[in-house]
Amino acid sequence: MRVNNVKMKWGKGEPAFGAWLAIPSSFSAEIMANQGYDYICIDMQHGMIDYQTAVTMLQAISTTDATPFVRVPWNEPGIIMKMLDAGAMGVVIPMVNTVEEAKAAVGACRYAPEGYRSFGPVRASIYAGSDYFKHSNDEVACIPMIETTTALENLDDILEVPGINAVYVGPADLSITLGQSPAMDNDGAFEEARLSIAAACARHNVVAGIHANAGLAQKHQDAGFQMVTISSDQGAMASSARQDIKVVYGSTREGGNPSYR
Numbered sequence: 001m002r003v004n005n006v007k008m009k010w011g012k013g014e015p016a017f018g019a020w021l022a023i024p025s026s027f028s029a030e031i032m033a034n035q036g037y038d039y040i041c042i043d044m045q046h047g048m049i050d051y052q053t054a055v056t057m058l059q060a061i062s063t064t065d066a067t068p069f070v071r072v073p074w075n076e077p078g079i080i081m082k083m084l085d086a087g088a089m090g091v092v093i094p095m096v097n098t099v100e101e102a103k104a105a106v107g108a109c110r111y112a113p114e115g116y117r118s119f120g121p122v123r124a125s126i127y128a129g130s131d132y133f134k135h136s137n138d139e140v141a142c143i144p145m146i147e148t149t150t151a152l153e154n155l156d157d158i159l160e161v162p163g164i165n166a167v168y169v170g171p172a173d174l175s176i177t178l179g180q181s182p183a184m185d186n187d188g189a190f191e192e193a194r195l196s197i198a199a200a201c202a203r204h205n206v207v208a209g210i211h212a213n214a215g216l217a218q219k220h221q222d223a224g225f226q227m228v229t230i231s232s233d234q235g236a237m238a239s240s241a242r243q244d245i246k247v248v249y250g251s252t253r254e255g256g257n258p259s260y261r
Contacts, residue, residue, distance in 0.1 A: 001128050006069075014113045019040050021047065021094050023237075025053075039066060039227075040066045045071050050207060087124045090143055095145045105164075110131065147177070149177045152197075158201055167209065168227065198224040
């Protein structure tokens with residue numbers, strides 16, 4: 001079976017840096033995947049991407065060495081299994097708040113006896129190899145998201161659930177539940193939570209991941225995060241277009257969505 005290069009890097013204690021895709025296009029996915037990221041994550045939760053388009057994006061990513069991940073819309077076994085069958089080498093699962101929810105997420109990612117995933121890797125066996133069944137429980141990454149105060153309260157118990165390879169911090173949602181404005185980075189309660197998540201992951205030998213940007217990458221790496229998303233397709237497009245406008249109009253013309261800045 002195809003080796004999950006991101007998990008291999010984690011096993012060596014090395015960080016993996018990735019990009020996030022929200023634009024429903026196999027061509028833009030192919031462009032992003034050719035830039036040298038360790039992983040490319042297709043966002044089916046907040047992005048504009050449906051299942052059929054996600055499959056074409058996985059096919060585009062598979063022409064490169066980037067490891068394909070998918071953030072599924074919710075902790076629902078049907079869509080988790082369907083995206084793994086389509087060839088995702090890992091799934092990022094939103095709003096996992098309890099041990100029971102963590103066990104359900106892991107179960108959907110693993111064949112028996114480690115889980116309850118139904119067998120039918122129609123594209124995965126083509127992309128990852130004919131021996132997919134034999135090795136997929138080891139190669140597929142299960143990555144629950146930690147993004148609420150409830151998840152923080154249950155963090156140590158969640159991290160003890162067998163089969164969790166990494167947890168992924170959603171900074172905006174975590175900030176909101178901590179009483180702060182949604183942002184990629186915050187001081188105060190968010191910063192305390194960020195460091196406590198990294199420390200807890202180190203105690204339990206689980207990879208700490210976080211949604212970020214390139215400017216925050218070193219800060220997160222210094223704290224112990226080994227999975228850091230540093231770019232996105234819509235952000236890169238908006239930033240590049242905005243810079244071109246500034247070249248010809250100077251600073252007198254301001255445009256774009258500030259959320260991309």
